[in-house]
Amino acid sequence: MKFSELNISDSIKSIIKKNNLDEMTKVQVEVIPRVIDRKNVLASANTGTGKTLSFVIPIVNNLKKEKGKITTLVLSPTKELSLQTRDVFRTYLINTDYKCSVILGGSNQKSQKELLAKGLDILVATPGRLLDLIRNKKIDLSLVDTLVIDEIDEMVKKGFLSDLKDIVSVLPSSKQVLMFSATINDRVKAFFRALTTNYEVIELKNENSTDIKQEFICVTDDIKFNIFKKIILNSKRTLVFTDTLEETNYLVNRLKEYKINVQGINSSYDKTLKGKIIRDFKENKIRVLISTDLMARGIDIEDLELVLNYNVPELASYTHRIGRTGRGGSSGKAITLYTEKELNKVKKLTDSLNIDLKVN
Secondary structure, three states: HHHHOOOOOHHHHHHHHHHOOOOOHHHHHHHHHHHHOOOOOEEEOOOOOOOHHHHHHHHHOOOHOOOOOOOOOEEOOOHHHHHHHHHHHHHHHHHHOOEEEEEEEOOOOOHHHHHHOOOOOOEEOOHHHHHHHHHHOOOOOOOEEEEEOOOOHHHHHOOOOHHHHHHHOOOOOOOOEEEOOOOOOOOHHHHHHHOOOOOEEEEOOOOOHHEEEEEEEEEOHHHHHHHHHHHHOOOOOOEOOOHHHHHHHHHHHHHHHOOOOOOEEEEOHHHHHHHHHHEEEHHOOOOOEEOOOHHHHHOOOOOOOEEEOOOOOHHHHHHHOOOOOOOOOOOEEEEEOOOOHHHHHHHHHHHHHOOEEOOO
């Protein structure tokens, strides 16, 4: 199905065309018409399949002005994803007088209060800082008619469920609820049922699986780094994931010994430095970027050849990590190194994803 077939405004169709979009992805085909019709949706699909546009386009199409009051609230687990979502909204609001901005933890509270005082239509926020503003009565959410909770599986993993419940408790009961995730478990379903009993579930678990070649390589501890280095030397731009900051620093220092253009990134870096590193990686100024799960969500990198897991992650992290490659229907590759003691985790991933992973 093409975007041109959607029942949306001509101005939005014009922006879609300027962004060289034509065919919708499966999740967009399933979600966009339902959101336009004000249905409540719980949707699951792989990362890189266009989930953000599946709610941005219909929300902008349905948006109504309420004199600078917030009518759409989007909750995201990380700063990076929040900023990316804000930027997508702003792309589709460019020909309107609607405003979208973010509220993030770690940012100056005074400037955020000034921002709210000027008036917003769409707010993208991380739960912690938003809850602070609610408790201090510094924000008015009484007119929110659309609530989006993005990456709900990550929210649950990070322990945000209590915060989410507190936030939802101050919102109007008549709101539209949209929830997106790479994976859906019983806790996610139970939380959604607590918000509304009238909803539709869309699960597209393996929409992009054919575009990502997934490979697991068994190694021993004594040869693990050498196998890792060999893969790096025979690859182009590569995003590497580790379990710990110490492991990230170790790999960065070891690769530098071989004159490899490598950079590490972690959550302790300030926003400016993180932004520069990510831009440099996107522009091919950095060939190998090594990170913990900081880079697993909300980072859109075109034509990323390889994602390499130095260890075997849990299912939710694995799905988001490999979703950095093979985005938008392009091909990609994901390699995961594992030792004999991690074999059960490998088998668990294979069984959970219900796809035929190559295990060496």
